[in-house]
Amino acid sequence: MDALRREQILGYRLRVNHLAGERLPAGSLPVAARSGLQDGSPRSALLSLAARVEDVGPDDWRADALAQVFGPRGAVYVVPAADVGVFTRGLLPRHPARVAELEQVAGRVHAVLGGAPMRQADVMAALPGLAGTRELRWAATLGTLVATWDTVDTIVHPAPRPAIGAGEARLELARRFFEYLGPATVKDLQWWLAGSRADAAATVEALGNELAQVVVEGRECLALASSLPRQDDRPDPDLVHLLPPDDVYINRLNRHLLVPAPDRQRLLWPQAPPPGALIVGGETQGTWRRLGSAVTITPWGALSPQHRERAEAIAAGWPLGDDSKVTVSWADPA
Numbered sequence: 616m617d618a619l620r621r622e623q624i625l626g627y628r629l630r631v632n633h634l635a636g637e638r639l640p641a642g643s644l645p646v647a648a649r650s651g652l653q654d655g656s657p658r659s660a661l662l663s664l665a666a667r668v669e670d671v672g673p674d675d676w677r678a679d680a681l682a683q684v685f686g687p688r689g690a691v692y693v694v695p696a697a698d699v700g701v702f703t704r705g706l707l708p709r710h711p712a713r714v715a716e717l718e719q720v721a722g723r724v725h726a727v728l729g730g731a732p733m734r735q736a737d738v739m740a741a742l743p744g745l746a747g748t749r750e751l752r753w754a755a756t757l758g759t760l761v762a763t764w765d766t767v768d769t770i771v772h773p774a775p776r777p778a779i780g781a782g783e784a785r786l787e788l789a790r791r792f793f794e795y796l797g798p799a800t801v802k803d804l805q806w807w808l809a810g811s812r813a814d815a816a817a818t819v820e821a822l823g824n825e826l827a828q829v830v831v832e833g834r835e836c837l838a839l840a841s842s843l844p845r846q847d848d849r850p851d852p853d854l855v856h857l858l859p860p861d862d863v864y865i866n867r868l869n870r871h872l873l874v875p876a877p878d879r880q881r882l883l884w885p886q887a888p889p890p891g892a893l894i895v896g897g898e899t900q901g902t903w904r905r906l907g908s909a910v911t912i913t914p915w916g917a918l919s920p921q922h923r924e925r926a927e928a929i930a931a932g933w934p935l936g937d938d939s940k941v942t943v944s945w946a947d948p949a
Contacts, residue, residue, distance in 0.1 A: 617827075617829050617830065617843075618829070618830040618831075619798065619829050619830065619831050619844050621831075621832060621872060622849050622850070622897075623844050623845075623846070623848050623849065624798065624831060624844060624848075624872060625849075625850050625872075625873075625897040625898070626844070626847075626848030626849040626850050626897065627843075627844035627845070627848040628795075628796075628864060628869075629850055629854070629864065629897055630848060631794060631795055631842060632650060632667070632795055632863050632864050633646070633647055633667040633668075634666060634667065634854075634856060634858075634864055634894075635850075635851065635854070636851065636854070638666070638667055638668055638669045639667055639668045639669065640668075640669055641668065641669045641670035641671075642668075643667075643668050644664060644668060644671075644675060644678050644680050644681055644695075645680045645681065645695035645696070645697070645698075646668075647663075647664055647667040647668045648660075648664065648681055648693050648694055648695050649694075649695060649698070649791065649795075650791055650794075650795035650796075650863045651686055651687065651692045651693075651694050651702055651791070651863075652664065652692060652693045652694070652862075652863065653686070653690050653691070653692050653861040653862075653863075654676070654683065654690075654691045654692060654693050654764055655690070655691070655764075655859075655860060655861055656766065656860075656888065657766075657859065657905045658676065658766060658859075658935075659859035659860055659861055659862065660676050660692070660693035660859075661673070661675065661676040661934065662857075662858075662859040662862075662891075662933060663693075663858070663859055663862050663863070664676065664693075665932075665933060665934055666856055666857075666858060666862070666929075671934050672934050672936075673934045673935060673936025674936070675934070676693055677763070679696065680695065680696055681693050681694065681695060681696055682694055682695070682696040682699050682761060683761060683762045683763050683764060684699055684702050684703055684755070684761050684762060685703070685752040685755040685756075685760070685761070685762050686702045686703075686706070687702075687706065687807050687808055687809065688807065688808075688809045689748075689749060689752035689753075689809065690861070691762050691764040691769065699758065699761065699774070699777055700758050700777025700778065700779035700784055701779065701784050701787045701788050701791070702788065703755060703756050703757065703758040703761070703777065703784075704756065704757070704758045704777055704779060704780070704781045704784035704785075705781075705784035705785050705787060705788030705789075706756040706788070706808055706809075706810065707756040707757065707781045707784070707785070708753075708756075708810060708811070708814060709813075709814050709817065714757075717753055717754045717756065717757055718757065720745065720750055720751070720753075720754040721754040721755075721757050721759055721760060723742055723745070724738060724742070724751065724754060724760060724771065725759070725760075725773055727741045727742060728771065728772075728773050730773055731773075732763070732770045732771065732772045732773075733770065733771055734768050734769070734770055734771075735748065735751070735762075735768070735769040735770065735771050736768070738751065738771050739751070751771070757776070758774065758776055758777040759773065759774050759775070759776050760772070760773065760774065761774045782821075785818050785821075786818065786821060786822060788808075789804060789818045789819070789822060790822070790825065790839060792804055792807055792808075793826065793837060793838060793839040793842075794839045794842045795863055796863065796866055796868060796869065797836065797837065797838050797839060798829050798831050798836035798837060798838040798844075799836055799837060799868065800834075800835070800836055800837065801815050801816050801819050801837075802815075803868055804818070804819065806868060807868060819837065824840065825839065825840055825841070826838065826839065826840060827839075827840040827843060829843070829844075831872070832872070849897075850896045850897025850898070851896060851897075852895075852896040853896065853921070853922075854894075854895070854896055854897070855893075855894065855895050855922055855925040855926055855929065856892075856893075856894040856929070857891055857892075857893060857894075857903055857912075857926055857929045857930060858891055858892045858894055859891045860888070860889040860890060860891050861889065862891075862892070864894070865883065865892045865894075865899065867884045870883070870884060873899055874899050879899070879915060882902055882913075882915075882949055883899060883902055890902035890903055890904045890913075891903045891904070891905075893912055893914065893926060895918065895922050899915075900914060900915055900916065900918065900922075901913050901914035901915045901918075901948075901949070902949070903930075907939065908935070908937070908939035908940060908941050908942060909941075909942050909944070910930045910941055910942065910943045910944070911943075911944050911945075911946055912926060912943060912944070912945050912946065913945075913946040913947075913948070913949050914945065914946075914948050914949070915948060915949050916948055917948070923945070926943070927943045930943050931943070
């Protein structure tokens with residue numbers, strides 16, 4: 616069983632998430648979104664795309680090659696349009712009775728939609744007996760209800776049932792989890808999918824030899840055998856990123872590995888809406904928040920002038936789509 620170093624895992628996760636060096640060529644949006652990019656304030660998926668792909672425009676989060684879905688844990692994700700079935704049916708529970716319940720819910724939602732998009736709030740108002748938006752989003756795992764989040768409202772859209780079967784979709788979604796968020800455990804997969812432990816364990820068992828056992832800082836984990844960390848995986852010490860909240864690289868699932876100090880973990884993943892992360896050389900070195908065109912970065916220690924300049928240049932280049940110029944201020948170190 617291979618033992619992997621923390622530095623090696625950080626370098627691997629930067630590499631597979633297209634954050635290790637030069638960005639992908641313009642137009643490579645589906646490649647960048649293959650992991651699933653969680654969307655939220657402040658247009659997180661767009662900023663995740665901009666961190667990975669050259670010449671991203673302000674409307675590229677809704678490019679024809681991409682789609683939005685209710686993805687893992689019920690959050691809105693931007694994914695490749697060709698993979699809607701993976702990120703919906705891959706979450707479908709295995710229990711037939713539960714699937715039948717979700718089919719009934721989806722049928723009621725489709726009756727309200729009448730073939731046209733509708734605000735999620737209006738859907739819920741029209742279905743007073745529905746047990747909250749969580750049940751609506753579980754019904755979306757059938758693949759026939761997708762989302763658009765425009766920073767103000769979540770819009771529910773009817774969609775054709777994806778061709779991919781639920782079993783195949785579960786395996787492919789798990790492969791992507793272990794590739795982009797791993798190495799990880801069955802418990803980690805269960806948390807990400809927000810399903811049952813039995814479902815997660817059954818998926819891991821079905822993957823079989825596609826997964827390899829590794830040890831990360833004394834913790835036994837699983838990794839995708841076709842995408843293992845390499846000996847030369849290590850972060851570039853001069854690499855700087857401003858990653859938005861819930862970016863794949865800073866997913867809280869890996870908080871003990873990404874930010875070993877508990878007090879710093881609370882700064883990056885608070886109870887309140889989370890901030891973005893300032894990443895220098897693969898390490899989280901601070902947080903940032905944006906209000907309109909004003910960005911405030913709070914470093915966790917001293918930064919070189921070059922790293923500060925790079926962070927400011929990244930913020931200035933964000934494809935926000937308005938005429939206002941981004942201004943960056945630096946708070947006192949936390």
